[in-house]
Amino acid sequence: MPQDAVSQGTVPQDAVPSIPVSRDEGCPGPGPDAPLGLLGQVLRECAADRRSGTLRVLGEPGGTVHIADGGVTSIETPGAPGPEVVLVRSGRVAESAWAAAFTAAAADGRMAAELVRRELVGHGELEALLRTVLADAMFTLASGEVDQCRMEPPAAACLLPLEPPAEPGWLLAETSRRHQVLASLPSPVGHDRDRVTRGPAAIAPLDGRQDEILALANGRRTARDMAFVLGCGVYALTLEFARMRESGLLAVGSRRQAGNSTPGRPDPRAGRPVSDSPVPDSSGPDGSGPDGSGPDGHDPADSTTGPGAAPALPRRRKANPGQPRSGPTAVAQGGASALLRLLRPGPVADHNAGQ
């Protein structure tokens, strides 16, 4: 492997050193030992060297990873909604309240403290949300195409950094675990490729969460697209899509073509069968592999509902600008955990080896 400025441990202020360019088409379904390609390699190097900086990931969807002392504080990517979209679009925080907090605090880098001070979200809830959003962003970033990774000096502070930063090892292991889960599904749905529509079984009124999904399933939206509308996690929604597809509630209407600027460039994932014929449940691996537990031993990707419980995707509450959200003390226990469940998959198809 050729030496580069990053490996040498210093990042000149005016240079844009590039980690060796290689075409990495992501690992949508790797085995348990897959290193998640170029992105995984770069993040592990940053962790080992305790680097700080801004990692530009060029590709599809690509994005920006903010790194502090080797840990990840924030990821911005077109592939997954960030904390603002999740909080506001889910209805957890009213848009007007968010705007007021932003006006008061964003310029000083105090957004997290301001949200808590205004009792718009609890401190613990916000930290858990940021961690879950980060895992979702890493999943979409690492699942896509990574053409180049470019380490730059630290940029201006991001709006809501996770403190303390997340260990790249945990993020990468969690992404690998999700890949294994998705690969084991009988009716998989590509989170950024498959545009869903109502399926043949979607004839009777359903409960709130599935109704919400079906109302948005107009044949133009992928799980990623719908996550931005609903303010929820892409991975969690992908699992729900797969369940609904298996039961005939959803169907894949069309597939989005490769997102690259070279016409005719082959989509590495093209050719995968897109079929809505019922597939017998060939019980796949139980998702065992790298330990996906977070630093506190809890897997942030799994719902806290008990085994066998239906996946909890609570009804999205529409943000009403005229009615400010109540603070965390007034939020019922279900409020904070309900928000987190929006971002987490249910236990049905997402088995954690630790449970």
Next chain:
Amino acid sequence: MADDAVLAEMRALRDRVVGITDTALASRDGLIIRADTADVDADNLAALAAASHGVAQRMAAEVGIGVLHDGVTRGSSGYVATYAVGRSALLVLVGDAGLDTARLYRESRATIESLEKLLTAGAAGPARRQLGARARRSRALARTGGGRRAPRAAIEVIG
């Protein structure tokens, strides 16, 4: 056939750039030529796009920031961007909060060039005839309304 080509270009752009939710091709005077939209009213979108792009061009000229690249309207949950397609049409793109606007600008160049060729070439068929009819109406308006006032016609109608 040619209209399929116009729609195909617009759909291909929506495929290439994640985050685009709706696209439309509109005439400079605010009439819809082709639309690939879901919940957005294409006629209203075309009219507003023409008005806003016109204002953006005049703003760019007024403050001296060079040739207008795009007119972007940014909201809390998405964007609307307008791009000139030749001298007679606009490409309108609607995107969600995750739209990469920098990438959008780069990726849209090829689409705009293709659309311009389709509109100006003989093969554009119905789309080109529509555009021709609208251009003739615009020129007629300009003659009756006075030369300098003509570019404001669409904006005044919308306002």
